[in-house]
Amino acid sequence: MKLLRIGAKGAEKPAILAEDGSIRDLTGIVDDIGGTALSDQGLAKIRATDLNSLPKLDADQRIAPCVANVGKFICIGLNYADHAAETGADIPKEPILFMKATSAIIGPNDDVIIPKNSIKPDWEVELGVIIGTEARYVEEANALDHVAGYCVVNDLSERHFQTERGGQWVKGKSADTFGPIGPWLVTRDEVADPQDLGMWLDVDGHRYQDGSTRTMVFGVAHLVSYVSQFMSLQPGDIITTGTPPGVGMGIKPNPVWLKPGNVMRLGIAGLGEQQQNVKAWSA
Template structure:
């Protein structure tokens, strides 16, 4: 299933993209796409219902973030060997983990704000894992059973804030609007092999990133298992799994985002996003 949320910011309603291309309302079936609604039993109940009987949403308008109530937004750094090389960093022996503020989350096609005093705002297309069941010390063999599904993430970064301003990466990753999610939460049954997905990103029609999850250093199951050793993962938590090469930082010379540009990005089977960049003072 391709689950979604539609409506104005703060007023989104749960929905589903039907196989006939229409958006159907889930408002009478789940309160929202959060918490227990993401559990295996809840998703199976939706799957077994007669989706043809769900009300059609005639004009869904804006798409919001595909999940809400996100408790933890975890990110994995340098998880593609060729991206580590373009960043001038070694491939890590274990997953590099950092947090992204949940206040950065926006809809898949909402504007992205270039932060005040930013000179190095950058893009990163990433596969997002959405947790559906509480996971603590789970094995790699069982890890995917704790996954509700997957989504597209644009893990935007301000490289000066991230790399030149001391401390951890979080302040370069957490600016407002730096985490567009969606358009869909695609349930895991529709993605039998998350390690074989093409992902790409363009800026103003120029393709900068064109990779595959085949080249991830640490795969989805390994990441869920690994992270669950250090903290319990809860329904709605997101793990953004790293980016392939082609980020602005890796260009020669580096290329960074300016107001008035358009980013378009997507992942096989998970849909496509498009954001316009706007200046902080005009946001």
């Protein structure tokens, strides 16, 4: 299933993309795309619904973030061997964990705002893993049982804030609008192998990133298990799993940074596409 949320901010409705391409309203079937709706039981309830009986929603409405009320936005750093190489970093011996503020989350096609005092804003197409049932100290062999599905994430970054102003990476990752997610939550039964998904990102029509989840250092099952050793994972939590090469900071000899007027397009095979206009911050 491809689950989404549609409507203006604060007025989003839970929805599903039907096989005929129409968007059907799940209001009354689930409260929202989040929480218990992401459990196996919640997803089974949606799956058992006759979609033809549900009202259609206007496909021209805003596509909202595909998950509501995200509790934790957990990021994995340097998780692609080829991306680590382009940044000059060693391949991590264990996953690098950091957090992204949930206030960064926006819809997949909402505007991205370059924050005040930004010098080096950058892009990162990533596979997002959406937790469906609580995971605590889970084994890798069972880890994917706790996954509701997957989505596209643009893990935007301000590299000057991230690497040159001391402390942890979180302040370079958490600006408002720096976390587009969606367009859909694609349930795990539709993703045969999360370690074999092509992914790409363009800026103004130029392809900068063209990679695959095959080059992840630590795969999805390992990451879910690993994170669960340090904190419980709750329904609606998102783990964004790292990016392939081609980020702006890795371009030699002159890095490329986002600027107002740029248009980003990005996608992952089977998970849909995003497009964001880049705008300047204003008071």
